[in-house]
Amino acid sequence: MRAVLLGGTTGIGRAIARQLAERGESVFLMGLDDDDLARSAADLTARHPRGEKVGYARCNLEQPDGFAAALDAADAALGDFDAVVVTAAMFATQEALEADVELTRRLVTVNYANTVVFCEHARKRLLPRKGRLTVFSSVAGDRGRKPVAIYGSSKGGVAVYLEALDHKFHAAGLSVLCVKPGFVKTGMTAGLKPPPFAGEPEQVARDVIRAMDRRQALLYTPGIWRLVMMVIRMLPRFVMRKIGF
Amino acid sequence: MTAHATPVAEPAPPRAEALAATAATPAPTLSGWGRLPAPGREIFSESLESATRGAVLSRGLARSYGDASLPAHAADKVVNATMANRVLAFDEATGVIRVEAGVSLVELNRLFMPRGFFTPVTPGTKFVTVGGMVASDVHGKNHHVEGCFGAHVRSLRMRLADDSVVTCGPDENADLFDATVGGMGLLGHILEVEFTLHRIPSQWVWMESERVPDIDAFLAALAKSAPQWPMTMGWIDCLTRGRSMGRGILMAGRWATAEEAPPTPPRLGPQITLPFELPNWVLNPVTASLFNTAYYWRHLRQHAKQVVSPEPFFYPLDAVLHWNRGYGPRGFTQYQCVVPRAAGAPAVREFMELLTRLGGASPLCVIKDCGDEGRGMLSFPLSGMSIAVDMAVSPDVQNIVDKLNEFIIAAGGRIYLTKDRFTRPEHFRAMEPRLDRFLATREKYDPQRRLRSALSVRLFGDRA
Ligand SMILES: Cc1cc2nc3c(=O)[nH]c(=O)nc-3n(C[C@H](O)[C@H](O)[C@H](O)COP(=O)(O)OP(=O)(O)OC[C@H]3O[C@@H](n4cnc5c(N)ncnc54)[C@H](O)[C@@H]3O)c2cc1C
Ligand SMILES: NC(=O)c1ccc[n+]([C@@H]2O[C@H](COP(=O)([O-])OP(=O)(O)OC[C@H]3O[C@@H](n4cnc5c(N)ncnc54)[C@H](OP(=O)(O)O)[C@@H]3O)[C@@H](O)[C@H]2O)c1
Numbered sequence: 251m252r253a254v255l256l257g258g259t260t261g262i263g264r265a266i267a268r269q270l271a272e273r274g275e276s277v278f279l280m281g282l283d284d285d286d287l288a289r290s291a292a293d294l295t296a297r298h299p300r301g302e303k304v305g306y307a308r309c310n311l312e313q314p315d316g317f318a319a320a321l322d323a324a325d326a327a328l329g330d331f332d333a334v335v336v337t338a339a340m341f342a343t344q345e346a347l348e349a350d351v352e353l354t355r356r357l358v359t360v361n362y363a364n365t366v367v368f369c370e371h372a373r374k375r376l377l378p379r380k381g382r383l384t385v386f387s388s389v390a391g392d393r394g395r396k397p398v399a400i401y402g403s404s405k406g407g408v409a410v411y412l413e414a415l416d417h418k419f420h421a422a423g424l425s426v427l428c429v430k431p432g433f434v435k436t437g438m439t440a441g442l443k444p445p446p447f448a449g450e451p452e453q454v455a456r457d458v459i460r461a462m463d464r465r466q467a468l469l470y471t472p473g474i475w476r477l478v479m480m481v482i483r484m485l486p487r488f489v490m491r492k493i494g495f
Numbered sequence: 496m497t498a499h500a501t502p503v504a505e506p507a508p509p510r511a512e513a514l515a516a517t518a519a520t521p522a523p524t525l526s527g528w529g530r531l532p533a534p535g536r537e538i539f540s541e542s543l544e545s546a547t548r549g550a551v552l553s554r555g556l557a558r559s560y561g562d563a564s565l566p567a568h569a570a571d572k573v574v575n576a577t578m579a580n581r582v583l584a585f586d587e588a589t590g591v592i593r594v595e596a597g598v599s600l601v602e603l604n605r606l607f608m609p610r611g612f613f614t615p616v617t618p619g620t621k622f623v624t625v626g627g628m629v630a631s632d633v634h635g636k637n638h639h640v641e642g643c644f645g646a647h648v649r650s651l652r653m654r655l656a657d658d659s660v661v662t663c664g665p666d667e668n669a670d671l672f673d674a675t676v677g678g679m680g681l682l683g684h685i686l687e688v689e690f691t692l693h694r695i696p697s698q699w700v701w702m703e704s705e706r707v708p709d710i711d712a713f714l715a716a717l718a719k720s721a722p723q724w725p726m727t728m729g730w731i732d733c734l735t736r737g738r739s740m741g742r743g744i745l746m747a748g749r750w751a752t753a754e755e756a757p758p759t760p761p762r763l764g765p766q767i768t769l770p771f772e773l774p775n776w777v778l779n780p781v782t783a784s785l786f787n788t789a790y791y792w793r794h795l796r797q798h799a800k801q802v803v804s805p806e807p808f809f810y811p812l813d814a815v816l817h818w819n820r821g822y823g824p825r826g827f828t829q830y831q832c833v834v835p836r837a838a839g840a841p842a843v844r845e846f847m848e849l850l851t852r853l854g855g856a857s858p859l860c861v862i863k864d865c866g867d868e869g870r871g872m873l874s875f876p877l878s879g880m881s882i883a884v885d886m887a888v889s890p891d892v893q894n895i896v897d898k899l900n901e902f903i904i905a906a907g908g909r910i911y912l913t914k915d916r917f918t919r920p921e922h923f924r925a926m927e928p929r930l931d932r933f934l935a936t937r938e939k940y941d942p943q944r945r946l947r948s949a950l951s952v953r954l955f956g957d958r959a
Contacts, residue, residue: 260541286542289595293581297606301587437578440539 251275251382251462252328254321256309256368257338259290261436262386265455266335271298278324278331280309281338311338311360314367321371332381333462334372336365339386339405341438347400354400361404366411373415373424380423382462385412389430389470392479397495416467425465429458432475447474522569528819529560529916530826531888533949534569543579543596547654547684550574552948554680555624556599559631560829561916562949563679567959571947574684576626582606583687590692591649596626596685603692608805609760612692613750615647619861621810626685631913632677632874634881636726636748636809639866643876644690645676646869652687656941660686665870674936677871679912681937681946681955697756700726700808702748703800706791710741710847714840714880717864720747732787733850733860733884741847742791743862751802761804768816775823778887787859822887829914830899831883833865833876838906843880849902850884853895860884872933875911883914893917900926912950923954 251270258267259281270277271294279294281287287306294304305327309320324331340357347354369385376383390398391406412428419426433439434449449472457471470476485493524532537554540546547553550572554564566573576597584593590612594603601621603614618633627633632645641647650664651672661683663672675682703724707713713729720727724747731743812818819827834842850860861883865876875881886892896917903910909926910918924930934955937944947957 264541289581289583292583296582296585437539437541440578 251333252278252331253333253335254278254280254324254328254331254372256280256311256334256336257386258335259286261337261438262431262434262451262454262458263335263337264290265451266337266458267294268297269452269455269459271295271302271304274299276302276328277304278327279304279306280320280324281306282308282310284308311364311368312356314364317368317371321375325375330375330379332376332379334369334376334381334383335458335462336368336385339365341401344397344399344401357401358404361401362407365408369411369415373419377419377422377424380425382425382427382465383412383415384427384429384458384462386429386431387412389432389475389479392430393482393485393490395490395495413467420467425462425467427458427461427466427469429461429469429471430475430479431471432478447472447478525554525557525565525573526826527557527559527561527564527916529828529888530819530822531561531828531916533562533565535566535571535573536569537573537575539575539578541578543574543576543684543686544654544660546574546579547686548658550654550684551946552680553596553626553684555597555627555630556622558618558620558623558627559913560827561912561914562953563631563913563915564627565949567947567949567952567957576624576685579686584689585692590694591689592692593687593689594625595687596624596629598625599623600625600628604805607692608695608698611694611696613695613805614644615641615691615693616644617809619810620813622813625688625690629676629685629688630678630680631911632869632871633913634863634865634876636728636746636863638876639721639727639864640725642866643677643869643871643874645871645874648672648676648688648690650689651675651685653683653685655683656943656945664689670936671940673870674872674933674940676869677874677912678933678937679873679950680948681951682940683946695750697751697753698760698805699751699756699802700748700805701751701755701800702746702803702808703798704747705745705798706742706796707745708742709739710844711840713741713743713745713862714843716745717862717880720745721864723747725749728861728863730790731847731860731862731882732791733847734784734787736851740851741844744791746808748803748808755802757802761806763806766816767814769818769820772820773823775825775887778822790859822885826888827885828888828892828896828916829883829885830896831875831881831911831914832899832903832908833879833881833911834903834906834908835877835879838879838908842906843882846882846899846902846906849899850882853898854891872929872936873912873927875909875913877909879908881911883911897922912954915950918954920954920956 255263255267257263258279267277279287291304291306307320307323340360387409388405390402391409409428412426416426431454433445434454436451454471461469522534523536525535526532538546553574553576555576557564579595579597581595600623617635628644632643634643652662654660707716726748729743729745731741863881865881868877900922904925944957951957952959
């Protein structure tokens with residue numbers, strides 16, 4: 251695999267990048283800060299069985315003008331990548347978002363609009379290479395829910411887009427994977443109280459890489475969330491109006 | 496070394512009671528390995544550089560037993576370093592490695608043992624961070640040869656109390672370095688550590704072990720093995736009294752050569768987790784004594800030689816995750832001290848006698864002869880015999896620790912801060928002639944004593 255990771259310096263993305271590097275795949279990092287990217291690149295090189303040098307490029311989901319250049323840099327470094335993994339996203343609590351419409355605008359733009367734009371750039375390159383596009387949605391996007399109304403909707407939008415990409419391009423050889431994690435203990439959730447079944451990033455990364463290897467289209471991880479969400483998706487509206495989660 | 500015990504002014508209320516009261520409140524708490532909680536919360540971040548700004552304490556995997564990693568005050572900003580876990584550089588030719596302070600030893604072992612490198616010094620658990628290894632200046636079975644971990648550190652990048660970021664090392668800001676190594680996080684937040692990994696000839700350990708009938712034989716056997724073996728330590732049954740007092744098992748080892756080692760790398764055994772807290776009564780004198788007798792006689796042959804995996808050799812207790820829950824809700828502590836060589840074997844025997852007489856000690860105690868004192872200003876080991884014993888927290892524990900400390904002060908020894916929760920400040924001062932130098936260095940880098948912990952409140956009189 252020659253994989254590009256947007257968001258691969260932290261959290262689940264860091265764990266995926268490490269596991270790919272440790273099994274000898276070539277990786278390329280995209281993220282917000284040069285120093286942070288350089289440190290993660292060094293970490294991946296130290297883990298790579300052949301000590302492969304890891305390249306990186308700055309790429310900000312708030313600046314779509316830079317997407318093509320960043321992907322060019324990845325193509326140049328990897329010699330035409332064949333996998334793209336997007337873990338980058340914003341998170342904010344529902345209270346914070348309701349109190350600040352500018353934050354809401356930024357979050358839905360980064361998590362939905364610009365993520366779709368980035369994927370469109372990536373898809374055009376991946377399609378002729380019969381590559382893999384892996385993007386993180388969330389269980390929060392499966393149902394309109396009070397505590398994650400806005401964040402969840404941005405993740406739900408991404409999931410619908412990815413489902414359509416799969417429908418449209420599967421036959422042509424593009425593998426699209428939509429990942430729906432449940433609660434995972436990362437920096438994004440560090441201030442929150444872990445619910446039952448909280449996952450570790452390493453375990454989620456293992457699930458994701460296995461799903462990529464199998465060219466799966468949809469993944470709930472940790473696995474228990476598939477069942478949990480099956481139930482939640484069936485709850486009638488009057489119940490959803492009543493309950494607090 | 497002066498050998499006078501400082502009398503205790505008046506008995507303080509048992510600390511365990513006060514702590515149990517705080518545990519009942521619903522406010523979030525933090526605790527060390529001994530599971531005595533203190534109110535507080537920690538911040539997790541992948542970037543120590545930003546998270547430590549304005550923070551007063553950093554902590555790692557909380558394997559220190561007592562209050563070293565606990566905040567002085569519930570509102571103090573405490574940074575958990577474990578998410579800052581990147582390897583920043585590794586030079587295969589020299590073994591020099593540079594890491595973020597939150598990297599764990601379990602991860603370093605996983606990554607570098609298959610490539611023929613191992614940490615120069617490992618404590619008895621792999622669930623520690625490199626930052627914690629520096630802050631406690633940890634020692635291992637090879638202390639008599641390699642000294643403490645700090646002796647292998649080339650450079651530290653730190654955030655100081657005034658929020659500046661500096662580097663220090665054996666030849667750069669040396670006073671800061673010497674006060675940080677073994678300084679329990681009180682000089683600054685360790686952001687990055689550069690040290691040297693050692694080459695190992697195989698991933699297996701050649702171990703010889705011996706059943707030893709009593710404490711005198713034990714000390715003699717340790718003294719005999721030290722010059723011949725790079726790694727030594729012993730388990731002592733500290734419940735048996737009389738003639739067999741101090742019976743136990745002595746272990747000596749070295750890395751197996753490529754020829755001795757099996758062709759395949761060792762496999763990790765199953766990881767068992769103690770899923771919940773056991774009730775207080777499970778570990779009582781009867782079960783403890785049964786366990787000990789079984790442990791002693793399990794070692795059937797008098798003398799055994801074998802090639803073993805590093806896991807049971809270095810980390811026997813890591814086989815059960817969260818084994819500290821076995822002590823129940825009361826929590827526990829460890830008493831680790833070193834009896835200086837000058838005090839000789841009689842002092843060690845007397846200490847063991849005192850320990851068994853006082854009761855309260857749990858099944859096994861670990862004994863290890865230490866080499867020379869290192870340069871860390873508060874670093875624990877000094878040339879002599881280190882003895883470590885776990886004890887459940889009971890109304891008696893303060894008294895037991897006091898009595899043991901009085902003995903150790905008289906013998907010219909000292910205790911290990913990373914295990915401690917009950918030592919009184921006057922006792923610590925009496926056993927630490929180096930304390931003034933440490934406090935003066937702290938005064939230089941942190942005159943307002945902004946960086947603090949529950950331990951520094953208890954022992955150095957910082958404001959709570
Ligand atoms: C089963 C077991 C066996 C052990 N065996 C040994 C042994 O053989 N030899 C030995 O020497 N020790 C031993 N220990 C003790 C252990 O090695 C030390 O307590 C070690 O410091 C724990 O590391 P940690 O990452 O858990 O640190 P914590 O317990 O989280 O913190 C310990 C101290 O380090 C400071 N600290 C941690 N990270 C930083 C940082 N980034 N910057 C500044 N300060 C920091 C904290 O403030 C605190 O004072 C053992 C402990 C256990 C539980
Ligand atoms: N953790 C969970 O419980 C959970 C649950 C469901 C779904 N998810 C999803 O899983 C994915 C990974 O999350 P995580 O838990 O690993 O959290 P994380 O570590 O915070 O990862 C998010 C990453 O996105 C980056 N990012 C934020 N804004 C960006 C921007 N404008 N441009 C480029 N990068 C940006 C962040 O960079 P900086 O750190 O530099 O800001 C960070 O590296 C996310 O899509 C998240 O929504 C997580």
